[in-house]
Amino acid sequence: MSGEGVESDTGNALQIIIAGAGTMGHGLALLMAKAGHEVLLMDIDEGILDRAIKLIEAHLSSFVEAGQLDTNMISEIVGRIRTTTELSAIKTQDIIIESVPEDQDIKRSFYEKVAILCSAETIVASNTSYLDVFSLAPAFIQERLIITHFFEPPYLIPLVEVVKGPQTNPEVIQKMRKILLKAGQRPIIMEKFIPGFVVNRLQRAMGREIFHLIDGGFVKPEEIDKAVLASLGVRIPVLGVVRRYDFAGLDLALKVLSNPSIGLMDKDTVSPTLKGLVAQGYTGVKAGKGFYDYHGQNLEQIYEKRDRLLMRMREVIEEIEKVMWQNPQAYEKT
Numbered sequence: 454m455s456g457e458g459v460e461s462d463t464g465n466a467l468q469i470i471i472a473g474a475g476t477m478g479h480g481l482a483l484l485m486a487k488a489g490h491e492v493l494l495m496d497i498d499e500g501i502l503d504r505a506i507k508l509i510e511a512h513l514s515s516f517v518e519a520g521q522l523d524t525n526m527i528s529e530i531v532g533r534i535r536t537t538t539e540l541s542a543i544k545t546q547d548i549i550i551e552s553v554p555e556d557q558d559i560k561r562s563f564y565e566k567v568a569i570l571c572s573a574e575t576i577v578a579s580n581t582s583y584l585d586v587f588s589l590a591p592a593f594i595q596e597r598l599i600i601t602h603f604f605e606p607p608y609l610i611p612l613v614e615v616v617k618g619p620q621t622n623p624e625v626i627q628k629m630r631k632i633l634l635k636a637g638q639r640p641i642i643m644e645k646f647i648p649g650f651v652v653n654r655l656q657r658a659m660g661r662e663i664f665h666l667i668d669g670g671f672v673k674p675e676e677i678d679k680a681v682l683a684s685l686g687v688r689i690p691v692l693g694v695v696r697r698y699d700f701a702g703l704d705l706a707l708k709v710l711s712n713p714s715i716g717l718m719d720k721d722t723v724s725p726t727l728k729g730l731v732a733q734g735y736t737g738v739k740a741g742k743g744f745y746d747y748h749g750q751n752l753e754q755i756y757e758k759r760d761r762l763l764m765r766m767r768e769v770i771e772e773i774e775k776v777m778w779q780n781p782q783a784y785e786k787t
């Protein structure tokens with residue numbers, strides 16, 4: 454899935470601004486620089502930019518350790534990333550990927566400034582998780598405004614949910630799709646905006662049931678993970694969640710889904726278990742404890758282990774794509 458050294462339609466590497474160098478932004482900078490583009494990483498905080506470059510170098514070392522990158526490529530890739538706190542640097546770029554905090558006012562103010570500074574050709578892509586950015590941005594960037602919702606860490610998780618706005622030019626969608634494919638990503642196109650897009654909506658629906666099962670004392674958290682790993686974990690990569698119905702039989706699916714006896718959770722509730730853990734400071738890996746205990750491992754080791762396994766999973770998924778997709782062109786790197 455590597456998109457290293459790939460050039461744009463025009464034969465040149467693109468000039469891409471990543472705005473916001475936080476959790477997502479630094480990973481997006483890595484992804485685009487690894488794909489051969491010139492990246493300008495922008496943040497309002499100089500310290501965050503410094504940290505971003507250090508993190509990018511560390512993540513690239515993991516690729517080297519996994520045998521997926523030559524050591525000498527690290528300096529070449531990092532060399533394609535410049536950093537700035539100056540908004541005025543925006544004007545000459547082909548694409549701006551906005552990854553500033555998920556706050557309506559911050560995003561609105563960013564778009565207003567960007568709209569004035571960028572050229573009439575610049576594609577503006579938002580990495581928002583659920584905000585309707587089309588209603589926040591000024592009228593004259595609407596034709597080239599899209600949502601590109603990446604997943605953390607974006608240099609390892611290939612999905613990008615690309616969402617059309619009411620006035621988005623279809624050529625902008627196609628251009629972005631090609632750029633993402635060339636960078637090794639797996640874009641899907643959404644015809645219109647819905648908060649949470651596909652995957653976060655599915656995760657949210659699952660979350661309702663997960664906390665219902667935990668809070669109700671039906672099963673311990675680790676047992677849920679073990680159950681999913683040994684069933685959906687094996688099946689979903691091969692069959693997805695829709696094709697799976699074809700294999701189960703649509704007649705059976707109709708029967709099961711028409712039967713109300715399971716009585717699923719149909720609303721979000723504040724989970725007392727979750728509330729209790731947060732109140733004790735157990736906020737997950739960053740605190741050394743969440744549902745699981747991570748003491749004895751530092752954060753780098755935890756992420757390194759995760760990333761190594763994700764890299765191997767990607768190789769397997771790539772093989773599955775080739776075998777299971779009836780249309781082999783579906784993911785063609787055009």
Ligand SMILES: NC(=O)c1ccc[n+]([C@@H]2O[C@H](COP(=O)([O-])OP(=O)(O)OC[C@H]3O[C@@H](n4cnc5c(N)ncnc54)[C@H](O)[C@@H]3O)[C@@H](O)[C@H]2O)c1
Pocket residue numbers: 472473474475476477478495496497498501551552553554555556559563580581582583602603604605
């Ligand atoms: N964290 C995730 O897992 C995840 C996944 C997918 C999408 N997202 C979305 O990505 C976006 C960024 O999320 P994050 O988790 O990286 O947030 P973050 O808080 O880690 O990073 C945001 C960065 O933006 C900077 N910033 C604030 N105002 C700015 C401005 N005007 N110009 C440039 N930089 C500015 C902040 O200093 C900060 O470093 C959000 O819209 C979020 O919903 C996050």
